[in-house]
Amino acid sequence: MTETAMQRDRAATIFEKGKPGRRAFTPPAVDVPERPLDELIPRALRRKQPARLPELSEPEIVRHYVKLSRRNFDLDTGFYPLGSCTMKHNPRLHERVAGLAGHARLHPHQDPARAQGALALMWNLERALAEIAGLPHVSLQPSAGSHGELAGVLLTRAYHADRGEQRRTVLTPDTAHGTNPATVTMAGYEVVKVGTNADGGVDLDDLRAKADAQTACLMLTNPNTLGLFDPNIEEIVRIVHEAGATAYYDGANLNAIMGISRPGDMGFDIVHFNLHKSFTQPHGGGGPGSGPIAVSATLAPFLPQPVIVRHGGEESNGSHREFDLDFDRPKSIGRLRGFQGNYGCFVRAYAYICSLGATGLRDASEIAVLNANYLLARLRQLGVTELLPPAYDRICMHEFALSGAPMKRELGIRTLDLAKRLLDHGYHPPTVYFPLLVEEALLVEPTETETKETLDAFAQAIAEILSEARADPEIARGAPYTTPVRRLDEAGAAKQPVLRQAL
Amino acid sequence: MAEASYPPELLYHPEHDWARVEGEVATFGITWHAQDALGEIVFVETPAVGTQLSANEAYTEVESVKAVSDVFAPLTGEVIETNAQLAAKPELINEDPYGEGWLVKVRIADASEAGGLLNRDAYVATLDE
Numbered sequence: 001m002t003e004t005a006m007q008r009d010r011a012a013t014i015f016e017k018g019k020p021g022r023r024a025f026t027p028p029a030v031d032v033p034e035r036p037l038d039e040l041i042p043r044a045l046r047r048k049q050p051a052r053l054p055e056l057s058e059p060e061i062v063r064h065y066v067k068l069s070r071r072n073f074d075l076d077t078g079f080y081p082l083g084s085c086t087m088k089h090n091p092r093l094h095e096r097v098a099g100l101a102g103h104a105r106l107h108p109h110q111d112p113a114r115a116q117g118a119l120a121l122m123w124n125l126e127r128a129l130a131e132i133a134g135l136p137h138v139s140l141q142p143s144a145g146s147h148g149e150l151a152g153v154l155l156t157r158a159y160h161a162d163r164g165e166q167r168r169t170v171l172t173p174d175t176a177h178g179t180n181p182a183t184v185t186m187a188g189y190e191v192v193k194v195g196t197n198a199d200g201g202v203d204l205d206d207l208r209a210k211a212d213a214q215t216a217c218l219m220l221t222n223p224n225t226l227g228l229f230d231p232n233i234e235e236i237v238r239i240v241h242e243a244g245a246t247a248y249y250d251g252a253n254l255n256a257i258m259g260i261s262r263p264g265d266m267g268f269d270i271v272h273f274n275l276h277k278s279f280t281q282p283h284g285g286g287g288p289g290s291g292p293i294a295v296s297a298t299l300a301p302f303l304p305q306p307v308i309v310r311h312g313g314e315e316s317n318g319s320h321r322e323f324d325l326d327f328d329r330p331k332s333i334g335r336l337r338g339f340q341g342n343y344g345c346f347v348r349a350y351a352y353i354c355s356l357g358a359t360g361l362r363d364a365s366e367i368a369v370l371n372a373n374y375l376l377a378r379l380r381q382l383g384v385t386e387l388l389p390p391a392y393d394r395i396c397m398h399e400f401a402l403s404g405a406p407m408k409r410e411l412g413i414r415t416l417d418l419a420k421r422l423l424d425h426g427y428h429p430p431t432v433y434f435p436l437l438v439e440e441a442l443l444v445e446p447t448e449t450e451t452k453e454t455l456d457a458f459a460q461a462i463a464e465i466l467s468e469a470r471a472d473p474e475i476a477r478g479a480p481y482t483t484p485v486r487r488l489d490e491a492g493a494a495k496q497p498v499l500r501q502a503l
Numbered sequence: 504m505a506e507a508s509y510p511p512e513l514l515y516h517p518e519h520d521w522a523r524v525e526g527e528v529a530t531f532g533i534t535w536h537a538q539d540a541l542g543e544i545v546f547v548e549t550p551a552v553g554t555q556l557s558a559n560e561a562y563t564e565v566e567s568v569k570a571v572s573d574v575f576a577p578l579t580g581e582v583i584e585t586n587a588q589l590a591a592k593p594e595l596i597n598e599d600p601y602g603e604g605w606l607v608k609v610r611i612a613d614a615s616e617a618g619g620l621l622n623r624d625a626y627v628a629t630l631d632e
Contacts, residue, residue, distance in 0.1 A: 433542075491543035494566075
């Protein structure tokens with residue numbers, strides 16, 4: 001197999017490309033009186049040597065970043081059914097709105113009196129999220145799903161402390177995202193895992209045995225990471241509340257239930273949203289994300305501060321100041337980050353909610369569920385599920401988990417090999433090896449924004465890879481062949497990383 | 504990578520751990536199935552000598568390219584020796600899970616606990632479920 005031009009082109013960092021003295025920008029001559037640097041910045045605070053910055057011309061910079069972007073697989077190029085990540089289309093309208101100068105150029109230090117529009121948008125977004133969650137109070141501060149989880153568990157800790165109680169443990173099902181136990185540990189609690197029953201839901205007997213006076217909280221994703229809605233959800237919440245614990249709803253999979261069912265109605269006290277997933281944002285490159293939380297009235301006093309408040313009337317100086325930031329929150333867990341959160345994400349999420357409306361959000365979730373079930377049915381029709389059976393054979397929600405164990409046994413290729421071969425077909429692979437309780441797992445989330453033709457072609461590609469592997473498993477084992485880099489040595493990269501650019 | 508095997512002289516814990524009991528001392532490790540499911544192991548940190556381990560509780564973690572997994576103690580006891588080679592060569596767990604890839608040696612607290620562990624056939628039967 002000959003190398004492609006891109007495979008031959010060794011990726012270089014921008015530092016390696018520079019040459020001393022090259023510039024992309026030349027400042028104009030100074031037209032004001034020059035002042036000695038010592039007057040402006042004390043000598044002790046200045047660098048002894050200039051910062052080591054890359055030195056390149058503008059065309060080199062443009063080529064560098066455009067080339068990098070071409071090495072990337074993105075949603076704008078192809079289907080991206082990465083389970084648990086909700087890689088839905090990002091409407092271009094949102095970019096237009098977020099790019100308006102009043103949004104994009106608003107300085108985070110702007111006085112609230114002169115940022116009334118932004119505060120109004122945030123306040124309105126909070127009300128919309130409260131309606132979707134079925135919980136009345138919202139904080140937009142957390143800036144990732146995991147950050148929302150941390151906020152929720154810190155709220156739980158503050159709530160118990162306020163009642164004079166100290167509890168020790170947090171329950172999470174063994175299907176939970178890895179961020180749940182990480183959050184629990186970070187918040188100073190111990191994780192107690194709850195088992196999964198034969199239908200893929202929470203094992204109620206195990207939950208009853210483990211929910212006790214030490215339990216601070218249950219963190220639950222519903223539908224769970226197997227893509228299954230737990231039919232015992234009300235009973236689960238009742239058991240947790242009887243133990244005096246809070247019920248935390250991980251909203252990672254909200255895309256299955258928007259406008260259909262609400263965590264607050266199920267009895268949950270805290271829920272986090274992933275605006276970057278369910279409410280469309282370009283994501284997957286490490287941010288920015290947004291993980292607001294909605295809580296019940298009981299937990300509201302502990303919310304992060306400042307809180308956006310709305311009050312009518314004119315101030316004594318005649319200015320109108322309808323929205324403001326309230327810092328006077330004595331029971332608050334405090335600030336979770338600088339400024340107000342990732343505002344650009346708020347604009348896009350609010351644009352999405354306004355564009356779709358309540359019925360549109362419900363349609364989005366219904367089609368997300370329909371697309372996942374259609375794709376699963378199509379895979380079944382093509383015989384794929386004989387080698388990759390569903391881990392739990394039920395009607396799924398917005399995603400489904402397959403097990404590659406029979407494929408590995410019969411064809412000698414692993415889920416990883418199938419995933420790598422899919423890249424050669426122009427698809428981003430689904431999530432692999434998660435959830436952990438499914439052997440050789442493949443977690444597929446097509447989202448609502450894909451057409452039937454795309455789903456059919458994807459199912460066909462998997463069927464073709466399986467029949468190819470039956471004839472010659474080495475092809476999949478050696479994949480991918482057409483991507484900018486071939487199969488990577490992941491173990492070697494973890495054990496002996498080669499750092500080319502020391503900073 | 505080693506071929507699938509489950510030595511008959513070992514005792515097994517359903518969380519895919521094994522124990523080799525020799526008098527008052529037992530050696531612990533993870534089974535062939537566990538290392539195969541994890542894939543290439545890239546990091547393992549063994550507990551310090553003197554650490555008290557409790558049966559059925561996690562005493563360390565192994566990290567592979569796929570996941571970080573808890574390792575459970577099959578028996579209760581005190582760590583008297585750890586496999587120093589694993590820090591530099593964690594792949595020994597993949598290559599030789601019952602030999603060079605052992606994790607810790609433990610002075611057993613209660614020899615009768617061994618009766619609660621599985622023999623080879625009973626453990627292998629759990630894998631076929």
